[in-house]
Amino acid sequence: MRVSVARVRFHPALARVQHITPRARYATTAPTPAEDYDIVIVGGGPAGLALAGALASSPAVYATSRIALVEAGSLDKVREWTMGEGEFSNRVSSITNVSREFLHGFGAWDYLDQTRTMPVEEIQAWDGLSSARITFNTSDIPSSSPARSPHLRPSQIATMVENLNIQRALLRTLEDKPDVNLLDNVKVLSITRNSADETDDYPHLTLSDGRTLRARLLIGADGPSSPVRAYTQISSYGWAxxxxxxxxxxxxxxxxxxxxxxxxxxxxxxxxxxxxxxxxxxxxxxxxxxxxxxxxxxxxxxxxxxxxxxxxxxxxxxxxxxxxxxxxxxxxxxxxxxxxxxxxxxxxxxxxxxxxxxxxxxxxxxxxxxxxxxxxxxxxxxxxxxxxxxxxxFPLRLTHADSYLGSSSQGRGRTALVGDAAHTCHPLAGQGLNMGLADVCELVRCLDAGAQHGSDLGTQVVLQPYARNRYAANHSMLSVTDKLHKLYALQSWPAVWARSTGLEVVNELLALKGAIMLGGGAAREEPNAGKAAMRFAADAVEVGASTLYGAKALLSGLGSIAGTVVGKAVGSLITNAGKQ
Amino acid sequence: MLSVIPRQLGYSTRLFRHFATNAESLASPTVDPIEIEHFSKLSAQWWDEHGELKMLHRMNPPRVAWLKEKIAELRDLEGEPSSPSWKALGGLRILDIGCGGGLLSESLARLGASVTGVDAAASNIAIARIHQSHDHSLNNLVYRHAAVETLAVEGQQYDAVCAMEVLEHVDEPKNFLKSCAEVIKPGGHLFLSTISRTPFAHLLTIAIAENTLHLVSPGTHNYDKFIRPSELIKFFKDLGWLTGTYEDRPNAQEAEVRGIMYFPGNGDWQLSNRGSSWGEQCNYLFWARKPKTP
The missing domain is CATH 3.30.9.10 (D-Amino Acid Oxidase, subunit A, domain 2)
Known part of the structure; x- marks a missing residue:
């Protein structure tokens, strides 16, 4: 996702630019009247555009809300994006079947250039040291899962798509939705509260074209260094x-x-x-x-x-x-x-x-x-x-915002974060965009319910279920990818010993499988997720029998040294999937 | 379970009676700025979703959903065209009695109704107006510092009247209900929510919520003022609402009583099923319809 917004208010160098711009100086003495919007999305990457597209497809939200999307770059460039046959952009995502169903549900999938997508029917993953290998395909997806759908080839477990192909499709979805205002080539200069009236808790966005937007609900889909997150004062946890x-x-x-x-x-x-x-x-x-x-x-x-x-x-x-x-x-x-x-x-x-x-x-x-x-x-x-x-x-980071919603008691209400603005992870399970799309799907469900109840869409009553339902799911995915990565980086002798026996490898590969198969919302409304998780356990025995000393060795290995780390990760994944 | 409105923000408290005299003129430009500041703070309290009214904020979506459902049901029963769900109250004139800070009034207005919110405490009206002024979607909503008796005298008529969490604070419930009935158009709806007079309700609302946990100030509730659903049904039978046989629509002449219970685990209120017995034990919603012909 493109990081799309200049952080003028928080960045001294850019603040200087604001001082020498006549329009900005004028704005401090005679502010232009703010334009009221119900939903303002900052960021025109895949998550932000998917959010706009899905909101526009909710009749309740679309009929009752003024929606704007603010993007610093040019959306025309995305609309007109083309590439020669046989050539591909280097930013590609593995779209899970659940994400694909979501995009299909509001028509975006049909706008993809299908000749540029590739169904994945099998994933092979193996260890660089021991060569222990795990292969997975649709037999690992429970038949009742939303990841199995009539729209899909029966053997398909994911689809490779260029991010630009997705963004262009989403823009086409929005073409017949004129009430979603796409404001591109515009930077957000600052986000503030109304200083003249403290009872006005709506965030105000000052844009680089001189306009001011007043947002009932401000959604940050603005990437890892999210300016919306900076406004919300939500701290985030993580490391490079x-x-x-x-x-x-x-x-x-x-x-x-x-x-x-x-x-x-x-x-x-x-x-x-x-x-x-x-x-x-x-x-x-x-x-x-x-x-x-x-x-x-x-x-x-x-x-x-x-x-x-x-x-x-x-x-x-x-x-x-x-x-x-x-x-x-x-x-x-x-x-x-x-x-x-x-x-x-x-x-x-x-x-x-x-x-x-x-x-x-x-x-x-x-x-x-x-x-x-x-x-x-x-x-x-x-x-x-x-x-x-x-x-x-590009550098890899793990980050997870402490909350997905700004705190109304700290005066930072009416804000929500989705996608990379809320979390970034190691790409080893290919789940980054899928997690973002799962966020979007859940947030749209909550806003649709809010619009049906006549609720104020910027309030916690409407938004809390989004945070509640996505935080734990994202957290377990981040943990699995993080632990997988770290286990390979371990150089201490117990870890090397565990790795050399192959015990750990099986654990890691199973955790990976869990991440890819249950990830990105695949466990949503999945009554048999527990069973699916059990199947992973059964696979452990299978793989164990062929590469190790047998099931007994594997089971004792699960509790040993470094094994507990990933064991816990798989455990939390399984528990979490079971709850849902 | 318990009254969701703490005493200091409630329908008729001493605090607000104290302010009531001057607050009526708040909308005029001559008002004392200190008072505006005072009401702004109270407004922030009313609308603080993490504050004392947290439970009331949480209760709003399920009670709005139920209200919409009843109106849609009756429209369907009488062959009237249905509205889309997000404009389910389009074209209706609704009175919200005891509107407080305007929580329910705003939701009803967003769903398309022309809403009048009234409250006996002028400060509540001031709070509600401040909050409304920030929201561009609320053009079909007006607030008045008035009692329902005044509206009855004026001859106002509404398609639906709501009195949520009010009845348990009223001194003369029969007179209050009569005035509510008067301002409803023939064929219009009455929606109430209140607390039943049962030992269970006493335990939850007074013994636990007030005296033990202090979730609500002691003295907020008077057990003797709690009203049982059976008493409401009897009242409306006596009024002729529930015995009339208009248009052979059995559904429309039966009151509906639904319990509403707070589940602290997920912070949601849930409605009991129709006819379920726990519905009548504590907090409940009550619906009745005025006959089309007298």
Whole structure:
């Protein structure tokens, strides 16, 4: 999501700009009359636009409320967004079936360019050290779950969609809803209370075009550094991971047997997970979480050299990958980035050290087209290049606002936070946007009920169920992704021991499965969530029997050392799902 | 369970009687600014959802939903066109007696009704007007410092009259109900909520809420003023509302009594089912309809 609003009121540098702007100076002496809105959404990213679209589709809210959405960037650019066939934006989301149903429910899904979406039918995740692997598909989704729907292909567990494709579809949904005022290319300069009248508890937004909006309800869909959150004075809890995510669009050859590219792959490396998310028969999206210095070095590589590193990262043993990382950092430090042929030479050398044959599935090197090697379906296709201009990186953070609603007793009522403004998480479970859409879905349900009761939509009576129903669900998802990430970063001997026995790996992969399958609101109105959770437990035994000493060892392992950490996370996920 | 209006913010308290004389002129520009400040603070109290009136704020959605439901039911019964749910009260003239800070009046106005809110305490009217002035959606709402008896003398007529959490504070309930009945149009609705005179209600509202937990100031309730649903039904039978046989609509000549109970766990009020016995034990809602023909 784009961070869309300048924080003038809170940022000294921008406050200076306000002083020298004649309009702003004028505004301090003779304020323009405020325009009344019932709902003001700040932020035109996927969550903000989905909120506008879903509110417009609630007859009760749409008929009774004046709605505005304020976005600092240009929405026309999103409306007119196009890309060449076979090329893809680097910001891609894995949309769960529950999120998809939500978007379908108010017509947005039909406006997507379907040729640019890719159904995912299987996810393979494995451990970078032990190679313990877990595969999941629709058999893991209970038949009664809202994640199973008649609109979906029966084998589909998620859909890969570019964020811009979603945003453009949402804007098209809003085209025949003229009463939702989309105010773009406008920054929020400040958010204040009416200083002249303390009984007026409505937030007032001063915009960069000189207008003032007075909001019955102000919703921050304005991203991780949310200015609306700053106004609400809600503190947030969290930390930065020592990790950046490198993203880019990967190109590969079509499957030699013409099979669709419907499997997502994720390998957990000690530096962070690397994910291959299919977009077309010849393209996929990369999300590679790694240490910041490695991310910086990777961004300096040319497309062909980085492609070789990506291939190796899915295949080579960790020992050799660690060595390749050192080579990468050294070349980066010397100012002469590694070339593709140097990378290939290093990889080839390491493969020989591990006796990996150039024609085996474990080989990271391109061979001539022919019959695919045995076991090659356990790895993503070999990447030959990355799309120009798509390689980027961003830091990863975990944050969770202490509350989703501003406190009316502290004079910061009539405010709510959704999506990244309320929480950010590690992308390893692909749940960021799904959590945001689940927030939006619940908030719209509450506002619709409020409009039916003739309630003031800015009040706690209306908004409290939103916070109550989303906070715990988001919190358990954040915990699972956080604990998964941290477990891989642990270097202490008990953790390494637990990892080397494989016990921990099973726990982690199960927690991941839980996060992806039950996440993003998938457990909503899910009477059999408890059963689904039990099935995960049964899978533990299955995986355990094949990779460990048997079920008994696994069960005792669940209580051991580091195992308790993720065990608790899974436990809370299961308990939480059971409650709902 | 207990009265949701603390004494100092209530319908007819000594505090507000004290202010009542000057407050009537609040709307005029000559009013004393100190008084405006005073009422502003009280207004903040009335509308503080975490404050003393928290339970009343929580009670509003279920009672509005019930009121809408009864009106829609009767429209349906008599073959009148239905309105969309968010304008369910469109075209109706509604009187809200004992409107306090305007909690119910505002909701009814947003649902399309033309609402008159009246309260015996002028300060409540001042509070309600201040709050209304901030809300651009409330053009079809007026407040008056008046008693229902005054409106009856004026000959005002309404499609529906609400007196929520009022009856248990009134000195002459029969006269009060007669005046309510007078200002209802033939075929119009009366909505009441109050507390029944049962040992259970005594325990909850006086022994526990007032004297033990001090949720409500001691002395707020007078047990002898509590009225049982059966007494209300008898009153309206005597008035001829519940015995008349107009248009063979059995549903429209029966009163409805629904218990309403607060569940502290999720902070919600819930209505009992029709005819359920716990409904009559403490807080309850009462609906009756005035016959179309006398």
């Amino acid at each position: 991971y020592p990790t950046h995510a490198v993203v880019g669009t990967l190109f590969h050859r079509p499957h030699p047997l013409g099979l669709p590219n419907a499997t997502a792959f994720q390998r957990f490396l000690p530096t962070g997970p690397i994910a291959f998310l299919p977009l077309s028969p010849t393209a996929a999206s990369l999300v590679w979480s790694t240490r910041p210095e490695l991310a910086a070095a990777m961004k300096q590589l040319d497309s062909a050299a980085l492609a070789r590193y990506v291939n190796a990262a899915f295949r080579l043993p960790w020992l050799s990958l660690n060595y390749l990382n050192t080579v990468l950092l050294e070349s980066y430090a010397s100012g002469t980035p590694l070339t593709a042929s140097q990378a290939e030479e290093e990889i080839s050398f390491r493969q020989q050290a591990h006796s990996i044959d150039a024609s085996s599935a474990l080989s990271s090197l391109q061979t001539t087209i022919g019959v695919p090697a045995e076991g090659s379906d356990s790895f993503p296709p070999l990447i030959h290049s990355l799309q120009r201009g798509t390689i980027a990186s």
